[in-house]
Amino acid sequence: MRRRLLAGFLAFALAVIVLLELPLGISLANNARAAALSEIENDGASLALLVGASLQRHHRADALAIIQRFARDDHAIIALIANSHLELSSGPGVTEELVDPTTRAILRSAGAGKVAGEEGSKDPDDDLLYVVIPVAVQAPGVATTSKVTQSEQRVGVVLLVAEPAAALHAQINRDRVELALFGAAMLAVAAGIGTLLAVSLTRPLAKIEAALGQFGAGQLGTRVGPTRGPAELRVLRSTVNEMADRITELLDTQRAFVADASHQLRAPMTALRLRLENLAGALEPGHEEDALPAIAEIDRLSRVVDGLLELARSDGKRPARVALEVGEVLRERADAWGALAEERQVSLRSEATTSSLTALACPGHLDQILDNLLANALDATPAGGEVSLAASSQDGHVDIHVVDSGAGMTASDRARAFDRFWRSEGAPRDGTGLGLAIVAQLVRVSGGTSWLDAAPGGGIDAVVRLEAR
DSSP: HHHHHHHHHHHHHHHHHHHHHHHHHHHHHHHHHHHHHHHHHHHHHHHHHHHHHHHHHHHHHHHHHHHHHHHHHHHHHHHEETTEEEEEETTTTTTHHSHHHHHHHHHHHGGSSSSSEEOOOGGGGEOOOOEEEEEEEEEEEEOOOOOSSSSTTTEEEEEEEEESSSSHHHHHHHHHHHHHHHHHHHHHHHHHHHHHHHHHHHHHHHHHHHHHHHHHHHHHOOOOOOOOOOOOHHHHHHHHHHHHHHHHHHHHHHHHHHHHHHHHHHHHHHHHHHHHHHHHHHHTTTTTGGOOOOOHHHHHHHHOOOOOOHHHHHHTOOOEEEEHHHHHHHHHHHHHHHHHHHTTTTTTEEEOOSOOOEEEEEETHHHHHHHHHHHHHHHHHHHEEEEEEEEEETTTTEEEEOOSSSSOOOHHHHTTTTTOOOOTTTTTTTOSOHHHHHHHHHHHHTTTTTEEEEOSSEEEEEEEEBBOO
């Protein structure tokens, strides 16, 4: 979030800087070009006056000296043209420049008055700033006619003054570099300000996120400490702490209720079972079996109480996971349930391979998960059936399968099987409906998932997927 806020702030700052500096750069370039043209126009006008005055006095050598000195001092190209004929010139490359079609077109356009501008070329370094000024002087050596005296006869003289535009381009480039550096500096300042703003906004959120993570991991005493920032964040902190207090209170109340109910129910149920057993012993021969259903119901209620207590203890707890050898756990649980399977005439076998399969799970959880699944599988499997345990590894996970050969379940029943107290129509009558709910909770706490599939030969394939180590 901090990076997104900073990126958005910088994008906005960059857009503002570009929108401000782009027209400013164009304006600076136009002003620099206008100033350079104005300067060469003023120089050309002054030079035209001096050259025109010298020619008016028939001092051609003085005019040439003025042109040469100006060309040498300003590195300019200067040409005096009368009636399309070159009269005086000075400067590097003046001859080549005068035969250039662009220059000749500019000279022709000077008949209507002063012309100034920038002559472009393929190479910007060869561009010229120019001014062409028409100059009227008395034409020396013109014969007098009957209608016009010699002093009245005048010819059009054009003065071309051109300077390299490299200095102008260098100034424009310097202005652009300075603008770019100024923009980069402003962007750096904006990045600093944006970082401070992003940190001031996200640091309280990070503290709240860390506190919620610890709370979700089972550290129910975690609360968000004092935070600085906008009022909305302070309100959020108070709301999160109030929520945590309420959840902790509800969990404590639930656990206290379950513990108290378990304690209070166990004693009377134990006493009731003893009374029923004593009563069964006092009955007349042949009537003892009448008390057995009542004793079985007491046992079922005891298992319900124990399951509720175990389920409540697992809620909200996130103990650290450890690496377990899955094959070893499967073999141990198969040995532990072997006697009951033999008594019920059910074949129980473990298909764990010798290859090492290591999964992450909370200590003791995998044993309880397998015990509940094996209990359900043995209850669902008729005499002569088979229950198998298997494990496989794929895509960074370890899948554990408990497969029975019972009657199986429909797809809708398999989807509801993990709901608390839910039992299918064909389930054993002494079931509590909590076994798979406990499995789902323990698997979830261990960071895994569980589901039921239809076994290939009928029955149920209970799958537990844990993260591989």
